[in-house]
Amino acid sequence: MTYNFNEIEAKWQKYWSDNQTFKASNTSDKPKYYVLDMFPYPSGAGLHVGHPLGYIASDIYARYKRHKGFNVLHPQGYDSFGLPAEQYAIQTGQHPALTTETNIATYRRQLDQIGFSFDWSREVRTSDPKYYRWTQWIFIQLFESYYCKDSDMARSISELVSVFETEGNTTINAVCDDDTPSFTAEEWKAFSDVEKQEILLKYRLTYLAETEVNWCPALGTVLANDEIVNGVSERGGHPVVRKKMTQWSMRISAYAERLLQGLDTIDWTDSLKESQRNWIGKSVGASVTFKVKGHDEVIDVFTTRPDTIFGVSFMTLAPEHDLVSQIVTDEQKEAVEAYVEATSKRSERDRMADVKTISGVFTGAYAEHPFTKEPVQIWIGDYVLASYGTGAVMAVPCGDQRDYDFAKHFGIDIPNIFEGVDVSEEAFASKDNVKIANSDFLNGMNYKKATKRAIYELEQIGQGQGKTNYRLRDAVFSRQRYWGEPFPVYYVNGMPQMINEKHLPITLPEVEKYLPTETGEPPLGNATDWAWCTNTNSVVSNDLLVSSSGVETSQDNGVYPLELNTMPGWAGSSWYFFRYMEDAMRNETFASEEALKYWENVDLYIGGSEHATGHLLYSRFWVKFLKDRGFVGVDEPFKKLINQGMILGTSAFMYKLICWHGADNSDEVLNFIEQTKDSVFMSESFTKGYNVEKNLEVLSKDKLNSEIDLHVLTIPSFLKSNFPGNDSIIDNLKFGFQKFQVDVNLVNSSDELDINGFLNHQLYQEYKNAKFIFEEGVYKVGREVEKMSKSKYNVVNPDAICEQYGADSLRLYEMFLGPLEQYKPWNTAGITGVHGFLKKLWKLYYNDQGFKVTDAEPTKDNLKTLHKTIKKVEEDIENFSFNTSVSTFMIAVNELTAQKCTSKEILEPLLVLISPYAPHIAEELWSAFGHDTSISTVDFPVFEASHLVESSKEYPVSFNGKMRFKLELPLDMAKDEIEKIVMAHEKTQAQLQGREPKKVIIVPGKIINIVG
């Protein structure tokens, strides 16, 4: 019997599917455990070997937990809204739903062949109306909520309205926009309906606001910062402008403090928590109000250093600051306007990139120092950002390097307020070990005391107070795209209204084109038929009907426009982990109360670190919101989180010879150069000794050493023999090369190119007549480790691996490659190691005659091998150190093979240990014992320490900490006895060469160290 992995794997995959082996139950006596992967976006390219890494790790853990007696939920689904399907639709007209469907089918086939223990009965797809119905529902709940600072939680907006009706908004402590006016109950009652809605919008947790965005008119969409390169769009190179647009936003800033505090309660890596902390960017300080001389306006600033307030010698406003145009003097008007104009043309990114250039303009206006009442110059400068704090700073040049540089550059005073510190060269930014001077009531105080006192004094004169500022900004929630969730929103008199819940889902309408409309509206503006109302049977008086241009009510027959934006990718991914908890996929709620109560939150979440500040922050925000409103019982979505590292590809490079002539541009020469273009490829070793010139690697003769000289000679002589009759031209040519990635499938493990394969490959038709400069008779490619990607031609497909070596080999090898969290290069050649291991494992159970396991009593050695393996594997899985348990399995199988072990008592539990990693072979061998049920829920073997007890120890004997020889001694031997034997040993005497040891250290059971 041989190990026929293809047959075995297909058999067990079918068995698991037919028997619903991994279907989780929402009722069980066992403790629950929820293992989740970040669900994939089903791209058209399918899976490469890098994708399953995290899924294999989570699958091993899920299977292990089942063996350990847990009721495990291990679901999978698809984040199926997104840009690539939409781009494809724009290019081909193919509906994104169809593309998505096809891609999902491919993903499913590829995932199935790897043997994951997913409960597919709970699959979710974010683009499924049955799913996004609840995304829309959550959006409505956010709209119907505000954030109450007193109870520190979200509450219903109706509670806010009743407070307004009785007290106005002067007493309530709620999160709202900065420009919210104050009003009394009477004033509130007097507001028109539209005015009331405008006010409420400033409190809602999702709201419409003017947001500055990167608008690309040619693409008709908003671009993220990283989609812009050098001021033009990355795709197509179209111009991009800063533009204010009305967009939906999420008031995540209300949750800043709780998102920060919550990090202390979850088991994530420090680096990930640190990213989130930086992103939230909490800073504690004070807000200070400066009066503007000769104006009624005041300027508010935020500072982390109120203790340095007497060091203020000027103020700087962001060029975009609202007050600039009001306070500028006539003399300075021209200069200021020119500066504001110049700044507005530079993107935010340009301004950030160009840190060294100091620029700014004096406004001519003066503020008044809150304490000294001295005049303070007001400048504008682009080092102050409109989007952070209040867009204005009080400049303390002696205590802040940027203020210092600005003051130096424009010749502004730099008063020193630090005792015994020299600020003639640079600012003193440290808070420690210094006392404040020249500062009236703050003199002689340290940072802490002075800060407290300064805030107190500011409060006394009504010009400031302690304040905490967060960098975290509200998240824009609108996209001008087609393939996303439609908003359940229509507009009456310009104010957004929620569509009644009973009409959900608001399904995505069909459109002719997936591009923006001619009037610049998002793609949904092309829709003529919004079919969502067909879901309800009866239409009552205040129900909404759909017409081609919007919605209408049967009451007044008015027609109201619908929201045409769609939601961003992170909408659906911010709550999907709750949907999996629902076992029957009931549609009365997003997940039933019992299901939410039973599964609580995700115990283990595995995914990439690229989501550190996006998905992982938004999900935490939504979960806290849902908790506040009583829809879920947990405060955090993911208790433990592990970031799997990326598997990198090994790209193969070919080198195209480029010839040119520095001086002679005659037709003859140009002709020859044209002839050799795209037709000569040099082997990797010929690329050494080149310098970069004109974006090419150029062979530079003066920098050569003798080894490379040979190459200098080889290239001309190669050309001479392949292009005869051009000797004199060739002698005067310069050479360089251009490298490009060649498909790794055309290269073998010795880096040799398959020449015939290359010449006949349809990708390389332009090189049909290529000539190759060989190295030792073959064409050798260069290698570089890069991200695995189709565009780099370095993708390794798991299908091919499964076919040739099997899924169990793939699973083991992905784990064997290295620590889960680490980035590591893929090298297919190495898979023979784990594949060979599986064959060896098979041979422990089968020989040519058949199943060879016996009832023989296990030997002491057999038991020792088994139990040290149990111990190690259990520890490894608990520590997510999967690579080391693969080694442990190899050692165990090598030892048992050497021991000629055939004992059932050893070989049966061994299978349970291996089963999480290589489930197919484990099931097959398990069934060979006569078991007729799956191995997947068999109890994990119990470690017994008694089998590992030793009577003697091979002591390492060290001299000055260096191990020199070993000595076998009984473990129960006393220290002084050991010392006697060691000192008498001939090798000890040889080491000491007659000297007396200074000291002898003996740690019983561990080591002997002799200090000479």
Add this chain to the structure above:
RNA sequence: GCUCAAGUGGCGGAAUUGGUAGACGCGCUGGAUUCAAAAUCCAGUUUCUUCGGAAGUGUGGGUUCGAUUCCCACCUUGAGUACCA
């Protein structure tokens, strides 16, 4: 610039409270088997060596009987973030 992570053979990596550096695998070398190849099996494989040994975990210091592991400084690489007041 700041924050975080990481530097160990030809390669991926191991060494879990400081106690035998290089487990396990790939690759490579030699051998067995074979007409031959694949597959399989056996032996070797950090470097230097006068074959006794000696050095060695990015660099330089330190703590310790003993450091890949702890401390300080520096170098390199990767990731994130950035004029954050």
